[in-house]
Amino acid sequence: MNSFENLGLSKAILEAISELGFETPTPIQEQAIPVLLDGRSDFVGLAQTGTGKTAAFGLPLLELIEPQVKIPQALILSPTRELGIQIADDLKTFSKNILNLNVVNVYGGASIEEQIRKLKRGAHVIVATPGRLLDLIRRKAVNLSAVEYLILDEADEMLNMGFKEDIDAILSATSEEKVTWLFSATMPPEVRRISKNYMTDPTEVTVGKANTTNKNISHQYYMLNNRDRYNVLKRVVDFFPDIYGIIFCRTRKETQEVAELLMKDGYNADALHGDLTQVQRDRVMRNFKNRSLQLLVATDVAARGIDVDDLSHVIHYNLPDELEFYTHRSGRTARAGKKGISIALVTPREERKVKDLSRRLKTDFEQVKIPVGKEVCERQLMNFMQRVNQVEVEEEEIAPFIDGINEELEALSREDLIKRFVSLEFSRFWEYYKNADDLNLKSTTQRRNKKEGNKGEDRMFINIGKKDGIDVPRLLNLIHKQCGVRGKNVGRVDLKGVFSFFDVEKGFTDDIIKGFAGAVIGGRKIRIEVSGDRPSESGSPRKGRSRGDRDRGDRRDRRDRGDRGYRKDSSKDRRGKGDGKRYSDRRRKEA
Structure with a gap:
């Protein structure tokens, strides 16, 4: 069995990642780290979402930085602020034992003056979103001429969001002698063109097949009437009492509406999209990561920075328009070797998209029956019984109250006590579902x-x-x-x-x-x-x-109505000639 000790990493790095529980490198880490530690060749790394790409480039990058040289030596470009924040936090954790190594994160939505002050104090590694970095370059607040290592993370998403011109402008401000590392979950033609235009004879490492999904993900779909979409969503959530997942919507407006409906109906949910301020986004992400939130309703772009290992479900409230987005969405679950479920809510008109996804991803999609009210109630009841059986009793804390409780309940038999106990907890679900309609489509x-x-x-x-x-x-x-x-x-x-x-x-x-x-x-x-x-x-x-x-x-x-399913060049099919800039601007604003 391979280990991080065998990859050539220093003691300072090994101790830091050992404290994080890192024991065995993932396939992309195992193959990328020895190559990148050399620091002399361009590199393309392709791996599914959730396979540890940040550590694959972050650990060798930190080994190559010279802390005594107080200038920006590495630049990491990220498509979204959330992903940039996650990368910067990871790098700071990995480098905790390296004295005087400074990582600075710059992104839109936060005070640019504060970010300029941090850059002036000295930055060895800059993690940036393209828009904010360009602003800093125009203000002459950052000098990238000495950058030796440029990392493009989630390169496919940066191009989908219309950052090609921004990337060109940023690269023109860097040295031609730099080494470029490109990491991506998928390899569409646009990413392939980046490797040809900006890189010289790069070493390429692919883990798994391009545009495939994690084998630990179970892909399911529910067939429904469009008017029942929200009610089916609620029923699915109720059927999985311990669900901890992301609900993906197509637009910011739909994301906010679905989140508000869920919160109004008593679900522990919130929204994440581009219309939120940075303070709001940070609060939502903090609550989701510490499990104060059970459900996060998000757009595709906003969810790019989510790095949570224990998500049980991903729910596609609407299927995305592009194959790559489905791959990224479903890849939010089943991380770190765990299993997960990806559920799509589809109408009969959209079923051809499911068939096309199954064919192109070479993955089976199971049509699942929408739970009826009785099945939901049974699932909730058994979950409650399991929690009762597993609860840790605080003997000392409840001891003063036991005599009073026994006196109050002494007239009840064990059977009556169980029935009343269950009824008190269970009445809310039973009242809601006892006359609930069957939402499954007819034959x-x-x-x-x-x-x-x-x-x-x-x-x-x-x-x-x-x-x-x-x-x-x-x-x-x-x-x-x-x-x-x-x-x-x-x-x-x-x-x-x-x-x-x-x-x-x-x-x-x-x-x-x-x-x-x-x-x-x-x-x-x-x-x-x-x-x-x-x-x-x-x-x-x-x-x-x-x-x-x-x-x-x-x-x-x-x-x-665009009833065509997925196509390889779906962006052209959907936008049409001449609409690319407007689409790019809209996607960039989402970030």
């Missing part, structure tokens, strides 16, 4: 019949849609608020640009029409009617279309 045949029209439902037309800021949850909430009709009585919902369709049980049709009578929303007078026909985009019902018209319309609908 394919039943879904087809429903799509063709349920005789027990009316098809309703309403003249508001996506351009009015309406999504399925908002429409269901609006129907409930205006008409008193609950979401469970509403069937299929189809959202268009300036209008929408939804099915409702026939017994509630009149309530819907009366509830919206005279209503004005967003300055628009609401028009609602029973209609089985699809109107034009102007909102006027259009009848009597030929079958060919319908087929062409269906094809247009599929194109409009």
Whole structure:
């Protein structure tokens, strides 16, 4: 069995990592450290998320730094502040036994004046996000001309976030004689181009296959109606009482909304996204790492700095648009050799993405049945019993109260005592779930019949849609608020640009029409009617279309909603020619 002692590290470093519990190097550490200790060649390291890449480049880098030389000798670029903070903290811990070695972290969202003061006091290693470092370079607050080692960490993500121009500008401020180390979890063509443009004959080490996921991760998905997405999320969380995980959302807005809903419903959750101040982000991360939070709702970019070994679950509230993002998301769990579960919430329309993921990652995805209320209650009850069985009794602390407790409960038999004890703890879950709906989709045949029209439902037309800021949850909430009709009585919902369709049980049709009578929303007078026909985009019902018209319309609908699954060049498919800069700016702002 290999050990860190055999890799050529100094006693000071070995003692520091031994205190952290490091015993056996991971594959990327074992292969990278001896090569990097030489310090003379460029290097490309490819390994899955959670395999110890920070130590793979951090430990040899610290050995190469000369503390007596008070100038920046190494620069580490990170795509996000959270990851930069994590890297800097790790380096400070690794170098605790090296006298006078100074690591300075610079990133946006914090006081630039304070960061300048730290740089002036002397920095051997600078850990930076590209945007803040460029600002410091323009202010002439940092001199990178003597940097000998440049490390690009999470290089694929830096390019996804649109940092290519920033990286070019930063590299132009460094010496041509520097050594460049590039680390990444995936190897898309953009990262390959970096190695060709900025590096000279690099040594390349790959641990595992490119764009694959950790074998210790179990990949699962739940099939659901889009309107049930949040309720399914709650049911999944309740089904795993000891869950400690991250819920990934596509946008900052969705992240904040889901977190607020969870907190309102009593879950120990919070949000992490680019709209938070640095103080807020630090507080959320601190609470999550010390387990004051059980659930973290995050965007892809914000979660890049999360380095927690014990996450049990990753939940994809929506699947990401790119394959690499799924790899990074799922890689947050099953770290340090442990097992984890990656769960995706998908609609039938999105199932092709799951199939494509399975094919490209060469990994099986298991479709799992959404737990029904009885199963959730049983799981919660047994978890409670296990906690009772495992609790450590504080004999001395409770001794003064035992006589009074025995006197109060002496009339109860053991069986009665257990029943009452369980009922007191368990009543909340049972009341919520005893009449809960089965959220599993019906069979394919039943879904087809429903799509063709349920005789027990009316098809309703309403003249508001996506351009009015309406999504399925908002429409269901609006129907409930205006008409008193609950979401469970509403069937299929189809959202268009300036209008929408939804099915409702026939017994509630009149309530819907009366509830919206005279209503004005967003300055628009609401028009609602029973209609089985699809109107034009102007909102006027259009009848009597030929079958060919319908087929062409269906094809247009599929194109409009981007129902294609994953493609190798999905960024081009999604953004289109000329949209790259706007997309890059948006991703950079997220950081």
